[in-house]
Amino acid sequence: MSLLNRFFKTKPKPQALTSDLRNEIRRTFNESAADEKHFPSTIDPRIYHVKLIAEHLGDLSNKRVLDAGCGKGRFARVYKDNNPLAQVHAMDLAEAMLHYATADLNRCAGSLTALPYRSDSFDGAYATESLEHAVEIEKAVAELCRVVKPGGRIAIIDKNVEHWGKLDTPVWERWFNREEMESMLGKHCRQVRSMPVSYWEDVEPDGMFLAWLAER
Numbered sequence: 001m002s003l004l005n006r007f008f009k010t011k012p013k014p015q016a017l018t019s020d021l022r023n024e025i026r027r028t029f030n031e032s033a034a035d036e037k038h039f040p041s042t043i044d045p046r047i048y049h050v051k052l053i054a055e056h057l058g059d060l061s062n063k064r065v066l067d068a069g070c071g072k073g074r075f076a077r078v079y080k081d082n083n084p085l086a087q088v089h090a091m092d093l094a095e096a097m098l099h100y101a102t103a104d105l106n107r108c109a110g111s112l113t114a115l116p117y118r119s120d121s122f123d124g125a126y127a128t129e130s131l132e133h134a135v136e137i138e139k140a141v142a143e144l145c146r147v148v149k150p151g152g153r154i155a156i157i158d159k160n161v162e163h164w165g166k167l168d169t170p171v172w173e174r175w176f177n178r179e180e181m182e183s184m185l186g187k188h189c190r191q192v193r194s195m196p197v198s199y200w201e202d203v204e205p206d207g208m209f210l211a212w213l214a215e216r
């Protein structure tokens, strides 16, 4: 474990997304947008994370789908390319990240904890490695569920808390275990399941990434 990580682990986690903390997170990701190596603007559509979410969302023709905490919109790009008739919405806190998403992705700046959308207005929504930065996780999960219609699909991919310490993480970041995210989703969804996922379908998951698939 690096010194940096040891330092972060000893600090108490922020419990509230205050405006100061939100500004700090936004600034950090705005600065990171130039780092294409660690924050790529494209993703190989064969990667299992992309395929799993697509399979769970189902046919997106003429459907409205939300990428919550989209970053540069790399997942949204694949889904729009594969489903030109879908309305894919890409929402993120950091405007510099959104700048990389093209206009056909219905870009919008906002916070996971107060989504700028009407209730029951999406057929599906997903969040990949963004809820781990939301700080007020229960609120963000409730928001994700609020904007999806009853019967609509929700997918989350994030890191597994059992692997905490393997990467350097900012003070606000949290990882989850299967049960805690299942329980948060279960408050709003009629079906929830979860599984470890790897980048490639034919490679045994190492447990770092978890996927939660829900039906509102």
Ligand SMILES: C[S@@+](CC[C@H](N)C(=O)[O-])C[C@H]1O[C@@H](n2cnc3c(N)ncnc32)[C@H](O)[C@@H]1O
Residues within 6 Å of the ligand: 025, 026, 029, 068, 069, 070, 071, 072, 073, 074, 075, 091, 092, 093, 094, 097, 110, 111, 112, 113, 127, 128, 129, 130, 133, 134
């Ligand atoms: C690790 S990146 C993942 C981006 C994208 N989902 C992907 O997989 O490429 C995390 C993203 O979450 C966004 N984020 C962090 N806190 C947020 C918040 N409260 N509301 C919306 N987006 C947030 C960041 O700006 C950043 O773009």
